[in-house]
Every structure is written in C-alpha cells, then in structure tokens.
Amino acid sequence: MIKRWFKPGDLLLIAMVVVPVLLIFPSLMQENWQQPSGFFRGLARLAGVIGLSLMLQAAMMSIRLPHLDRLFGGLPRLWTQHRLVGFLGFMLVLFHAWGLSFSVITRGLEPAMMVLFPPLSYWPVWMGWLALAFMVSFLGPTFRFFGRLDYQKWKRLHILSAPATLAALAHTIPLATNPWIWWLLGALAIGAIVWRKVLSPSLGRFEYEVVDVNTLLRGVVEISLKPRGKAMQYEAGQFIYLTPFDESLSNGVGEEHPYTISSAPGDEYLKVSIKDLGDASHAIQTIKNGSRVQVEGAYGDFYERHYPQKKQLWFGGGIGITPFVSGARDMAYKEQAADPAHLFYLANDDYRTYFLDELKEIAEKQPAFDLTLHLFREQGPITVAFLQEHCPDYRDREIYMCGPPPMVNHLKALLIRAGVPASAIHFEVFDFL
Template sequence: MLNRKGPMATLAIVLVFAVLHLAFPAANHSPRATGTTMLGGVAFLLMTCSIILSTRARFFEDWFGGLDRVYQVHKVSGVIAALFVLVHFFGVPKELPPGADPAINALVPSAPLGMLALIALVLSLALALNRKISYSRWRPLHKLMALVYVLAAGHFLTAPAALFDRFSISGFYLTAFAILGVIALLYSLFGMNRRTAHVYEISSVKPLERATEISLSALGKPIDFKPGQFAFVEIQGKGWSEPHPFTISSGKDEEALRFTIKVLGDWTRKVREELKSGAKVSVRGPYGRFDTDAAGTKQIWLAGGIGITPFLSTLRSMEPGDKRQIYLVYASRDKNEAIFLEELTERAAELGNITLVPLFSDEGNFARVDIMKSKLPDPLDTYEYFMCGPKPMVNGLMKDLKKEGVKRDRIHTEAFEFR
C-alpha cells in the first residue's frame, strides 16, 4: 500500500516553492508573469522529484511503501509536470513588459530552450505512455527525459529578469533543486548500475508450464533479501541489453537464487529458448515491501498465475511452528498451469498452519469474495490480505473486499509496473 509520507514530502517541496514565489515576488512583475512562472517552477520541481526517485535510494521504499509505489509517484509526477508545462507555455507573457531593456532582458537562449524542452517532453510522454511499445524499445526512448530536464534547467537559468528573477529566494530554491536533479540524473544514467550490481552465474534453466525457472549462483556477495521481494535481472551478453524486474522465488536459506519467469513476450521467450548455463547475470536489489511477516496472525494470500512466486518464496523460507493462520488461494486456468502445486501441497502439510485452496477456472472455480465469505470461519474484516496476480483480478477483489468492510490498510498488493 502507498505510504503517504513520500507523496506528502513531494507535495511539501512544491508548496514551499509556491509560497516563496508568491510571498516574495520580483519587483515590477505582473500577476500573470508571477503566476505562470510559478507553474513552470512547480513543473520543474516535479520533474526533479521524478528523477531523484529514479535513483532507487533504499529509504524511498520506506517513505512510499515499496519501489513499485515509488515508480507510481514517479510516473504521476511526470504527467502532472507536463500539464503544468503546457499551462506555463500558453500563459507566460511572450513579450517583455513596457520599459524593459531588450539588450539586458534578451529572450535568447531561454525561449528556444523552453520550446525544445516542450517538444521533447510531449514526445517523451507520448512514448512513455504508449503501452504498445515493447519494453526493449521503450527503455532507451524513455531516457529522452534526461534531455528534457537539461533543456528545462537551461530555460529557467537563462530566463530574462523581466520575466523570472533567478536571484530571488524562490529562484535560489529552484536552482538548488536543479543541482540535486542533475546529480541524480548523472547517477541514474552512469553510476547506479555499477554500484548496486551483484554478479551471478546461471546454474540451470528449467522450462515449466508457460514459465521458466532460472537458478543463479553468486560469484561474489549475494543479495540479502526477504521473502516476497524482487530484483532487477540483467543478463550479460549480446542481445540481452535491458534489466527486467522479477520476484525472487527461492527460499531465504537456499544457496541458489531462483526466479520463476512467465513467458509473456519476446524477451521471456528468449530466456526459455536461448539462455544457457554459465551466462553471467547482474542482479540489482532486493526491492519491495510485500512482507507477510509484518502483518497480523490471520492472513489470506491470493495468488493468480505467476503471482504465486512471492508466496512460494515465503513458504520455502517458513519453518514449522509459525503462529499465523494462513489461507493460500491459488487461482489458475487449470491444474497443469498451476506451477509448483505439488510442492505447495507438501509444504502446507509440513508447516501445518497453511490451508491451500487451489481454484481452476476450467472447472468453474474463481477467486471470489462471496465464496470466501461462505467458506472462512471468521468475518472477512478480521483478516489481512496479500494479493499478487493479474491486475483485473486484484482490482476486482480489492473492490469487493472494501464493499465487505475490509479497510484499505489491511489489503496489501504489489503494483508490479515500472513504465
């Protein structure tokens, strides 16, 4: 669930600028110039926050409730920034006020830089929000936002004093964040991957029903993860250029690091068909706050298809004697697609506190709240819910649970989308 601390901090950064800008306006600036430059500054600050969030600093996960939530705010901030940029562009005065010295207040290069930034921003957002573009093509195109940011910084730093006073309190505030943003940008583009990478080697590639399990052996320091977390996997070698996020499916004490990857597109199909033992892999993480250990003693785990992986890691890590009462609802198309069903059944019997409920849609069985209500011994609002699976399934269950009186803070999901 999204932690409000992070979004509130982002809002505070924007509000401080707005208050400073309005409370200490530059002399001889019209209300129109003051208001529209304020919107431009807010847009720039939101872009800066998006870039800083892309560094994946660990404390952001605590502030926002996990890296998946960090990227949600990253995306929303970028979209809102674009809207403010458009209002700023169409509203800001296009001419110098009467009496302003044209030589001192030249619009060049500020105006051309602003126009280029606007064009690049619109193109970048159109590409970023286009779900039809494959991830391998989208990722390098998304880096155009770095160019947008540099152009935007140049735009306000070279703005004529008659329209924006960069030596005002709000101007210094904006400049300070521009410096932070450039540092974060350089780190994200050139430093983050080298600093956070753990080196592994592929030890085995195992085809499953509509999925592939890869096992990795650490060549250096292994990552220290909690069950339910995920990591970015980047296979080294020609044709394996971009990292992809996957939930860790191995147990906490296993020597091998395992990922179970559903075959969804070209990259995952290539993993299944071409990946061989011995290939080098960079693993960056762990990330995520999908932590069942931090919840209450009465839990319901709802998994749809490949969404079983975080629960699989948790079950592989648990020991007998766990005091929690857990119902694991595993929804799949049929028994053949329910990967690891046999292992899950055996682990549930060993642990004693797990009730496994397989649901196969080809038999007419679906994960539905009305069925849970009739089958569970206690009221629905006495449980905490952990859900991972297809977005329509998760959204539908969440909506129905709220109707039954289950509070939002008792429903835990992972928004596994990073674009």
C-alpha cells in the same frame, strides 16, 4: 489509517513543492492579482515553479536505489508516483508558457508573441523552449497516441529527460529570485539520472551465475542463481532486475527486466520464475547453465511487514504466484511463523498449476500456513461463499494479491463488497507502463 496511504517519503516529496512555493511567495504577492494580466502572470509563474519541482521530482524518483524505495512504499508505488508527478509537472509547464503569453494578450498579439519568442539574447526563454521540446519528445509517446510503445524504445527515449532537466534549469536559474533551491533540486535530479544511467550498471549490480533451469510448465521456467561474489540480501515478496549475458539467447541479452524472487532468503540459491510473455522472457526460457547474469535490487515492499500480528490472506494466480511461493518457502524455515497466512491458489485447471506439490508439503508441515486451490474451469469465479467456507475470518486479515488483472479486479470488487476496507488490500502489478 494515514500510515497505510501515506509513506514517510511522501513528506519529502511534499516539501520539495512547498519550499520553492514559499520562496517565491513574496514575489508573487507583488503581482497585481486584481488585474487579468497580473492574475494570469502570477498563476503562470506559480505553475512554472510547481511544474519544475514536479519534473525534478520525477527525475529523482527514477534513481532506483534498493531500500530507499521502501520509504515510498516500494518501487511499483514509486513508479506510479513518478508517472503521475511527471505528467502533472509537464501539464503545469505547458500552462506556464501559455499563461505568460495570455497575461499580455490584452495588449495585442505582438506582445504575446514577444513574451514567447523574444530576441535570441533572452536565452533563458529559449532554454525553456528547448526543455519543452525535449519533454514533448520523450513524454509524447507515453500518451500512446501512436499505439503502445515497445518498452526498450520507450526507455531509450527517456534518456532525453537528462537534457530536458538541464535545459529547464538553465531556463529557471538565471530568472529565479532564489536560485539556490533550483541548484539543490537540480543537483539531486541530475544525480539520480547519472546514478541510474551511468553508475548503477557497474556499481549497483550483483554478479550471479545460472546454476539450474527448471521447466515448471511449457513457457514457464524457474532459474536458480548462484552469487559469483557478494550475495544480494532480500526479503520474501521482493523483486529484482535481471540482466542476462548468455550470447546464445535470441533476444534480451544485456537487457534488464524485473522478476519477482521466488526463493526464500534462507535458500542456497536466488530463484526467479519466468513466464514467456514477450521477446526477452521467451528467449530466457533457454538460458544456459554457467552463463553470467547481473542482478539489481532487491526492490519492493509487497508484504508491508509493518502491520505485525495480523493474519494474512494471499491470492496468487498465474505467474503472480511467485511472491507467495517465496513467502511460503520463507515460512517453511520458521518453527512458528509470526504472521499466519492462508494462500488461495487460483488456477484455470489442474494442468496450469506450478509449485503446487511443494506448497501442499509446506502447508502440511507449517501450521501457520494454509493452502486452498481454486480451479476456475470447475468452480467458476471465486465467490464470497467459497472464501467464507475456507477462511471464515477473511474480512479481518491483511490481504495481498498478485495475478492477471481480471483476477485482481474481480477479487478487489468482491472483497470490498464483502466489507473489507480498501486499505487492507495490497496488490502487485507485473507491468510498469
């Protein structure tokens, strides 16, 4: 059970908070905790230490190294942690500034202001303010106060995390009792940002070429890609960042977007299926054969194949069918697939299905793969009775789902009510923000 919720990488993240706290512990013990001033000062210092280590962790988590993400349960989980840890860190850093001034407020407003705004010669404190100003600039819009931010603008704003990290380190290192820990964590955080923003576009990507664009439905294409050099290794259910360079595209040229791989590792071409969901995904529907793309990955740990010998139950709807197409294609290669899987393909009606004929063909040939189609317009929301009829042992399977949020939410509630443990349910979201 613990293995399902905690991933090996989490231990590293916990250590990155615990070690700085242990290092500052002796000096914290010297605060006069009985007095309100000592109490608030101690808490504020503790908050500063934990806040900075969380902020540095959030920066490290942005590194996006293939394989490394699997230590943390895959990139989508790492991104969720990145957001949570970044938010907590930011709150603690705010508390740090407030707590330090509050600790002297009993002596009057002037001392409190002096703690916050000392003479300029106390430059480490001003570095702290600079770090906070950068943080507010790039984290503020994430709170959606001004509405939903365009993803590309949000990403550009995030570059301010680099000067924020440098300023935070310049604030902390001269004041720290054990500066080496901040040198170490700071180097890892800055290294991660440099890799992601500077090095990975040239060193971490594979060169591919579009060799086929197959329209599956209006607004949905499957694009086949052939490596121009070394091919990327991947597993079924993983995803990539795709950057097109076809100058004739009306949008998204040179922009990276995440797409799930729909081909199987044994296929000749790497394939992704893209639904028109916005500017870039609309434009890419007309990408030209022969044009160059860059591929970064593969990322994700969707099938969590660390629970072998367990039957699987897959639910795919809309463009969320892609990881299961990859999984089914992969099974088609195998004489006897290790983990039998039953796919429930959830669609509104017959006209909105894609890959269905191919999936039916695989189901006919591969005894370990079963397929059931559920049509919402004809049959209404999927029910326990429907699951029971088509897959009687559904409660004992490892469950994977990918599709529109209402579908995923409905299924999760249904399965949990039917007695399936939450830890056996895995789902992929197609939205990082």
